[in-house]
Amino acid sequence: MVCFVLPLVNAAIIVCCKRKQHRDIIEEWEMEYWPQRFNYKDLHIATKGFRDEELLGYGGFGRVYRGVMPNNGLQVAVKCILRETEEGIKEFIAEISSLGRLQHRNLVQIRGFSRRVKKLFIVYDYMPNGSLDRKIFGKPEKVFEWVHRYKVLKDVAAGLLYLHEEWEQCVVHRDIKSSNVLLDSELNGKLGDFGLARLYEHNENSHTTCVVGTLGYITPELIHTGKARPATDVFSFGIFLLEIACGRRPVEPSLQTEQIVMVDWVRELDASGTLMDAADPNLGGQYVDAEMERVLKLGLLCSNPHPEGRISMRLALQILEEEAPIPGFNAASHLEMNVPTSTLKSPPYSISISLDGR
Structure with missing residues (x-):
């Protein structure tokens, strides 16, 4: 019986870990930027797990991936950025939220951001003809x-x-x-x-x-x-x-x-x-x-x-x-x-x- 239960327990632990891995941790100060925040799990699905096959190139401070949002089919470009400090993350999110309000036909539209531990993900409109x-x-x-x-x-x-x-x-x-x-x-x-x-x-x-x-x-x-x-x-x-x-x-x-x-x-x-x-x-x-x-x-x-x-x-x-x-x-x-x-x-x-x- 014990031999049968242990594998089930281990499987449950693995599932919980994976769910936790994709769960967004939202702190109180982030709430003011909430309208522009994407769920990390959606970005993970959109980019097929950030596979190399979806890599568009390298932008300032990070890799840029092609993605298709699972909820509406919107094509996006997702940049992954690593920030070392909590203060750096807070400052960057505040700025990206402001830049996200820029509206001009000759600027690539910033759609929002996502965050996971020290990684930040900036979501842009996808440009089909590249650079x-x-x-x-x-x-x-x-x-x-x-x-x-x-x-x-x-x-x-x-x-x-x-x-x-x-x-x-x-x-x-x-x-x-x-x-x-x-x-x-x-x-x-x-x-x-x-x-x-x-x-x-x-x-x-x-x-x-x-x-x-x-x-x-x-x-x-x-x-x-x-x-x-x-x-x-x-x-x-x-x-x-x-x-x-x-x-x-x-x-x-x-x-x-x-x-x-x-x-x-x-x-x-x-x-x-x-x-x-x-x-x-x-x-x-x-x-x-x-x-x-x-x-x-x-x-x-x-x-x-x-x-x-x-x-x-x-x-x-x-x-x-x-x-x-x-x-x-x-x-x-x-x-x-x-x-x-x-x-x-x-x-x-x-x-x-x-x-x-x-």
Whole structure:
């Protein structure tokens, strides 16, 4: 009899352990974020147990999986993040809950979060056409056409304008690059991966932070001062513009010395009057010359190493939409002249932010 009972007891213990394993532990402070919380068990089912077969890629601080929610069939992307401290978890959930209120057609929508011990799970809308960098650098069967590239550049500019100026708080993304731009079913560009983003009141002053971001997109003054602001994003956006127009990475060690750093190479071409030589050769000349020139010059303007020489995202979008002319300049002389901010920003803004490293 004892031999028969023991296996049953062991089986019951295993079942209880498994149920406990999938059970959400909700603390009192989390209740204020409850509307955006997902059940961990549902995410586990949606991603088939977070199998490698469902792995979409690696985002800031974690893996991203494809999932289909069991209750409504909604396709989602689920990022798994490890946080070491309870305070870090609390702070992160509070911020994600705020970011979840962002509503713009050119931002990947954050649907909510889930939590299990030290792991956090951020749930996003699924983008069926993947990331922009894979369309350009992932050896696609077909070259990503210029008409789509130009549309995506405008989409990202609109999303950044919303983050910097149009939402109730200022949001600095801090990691703008082609791999963080995702494409929906109609190839609309949406800025995603808010793992480094921070929210601040529009009248806050900058505070020192750890330098975060991706090599090649990090603005020079951030390295020296440790202070980030919307102009930091503008610099990264400028590099992003050049990246998409040139069809190459910001830093390519395998190229000739003068071509390794993309922005310096494009600057030299502009100074020598051969700017259009920077256009992506894979396009085979299939682009609108005026648009290509506009993107290359705007990229140089936004990536000016002097923050006071950059423009706002509002003016950048107006230029891409052909609603405003690009300020006339030669790249080399423009850097020497150190053009006053007042002549470039329309309208001017002085949004400052405080950041702490993550």
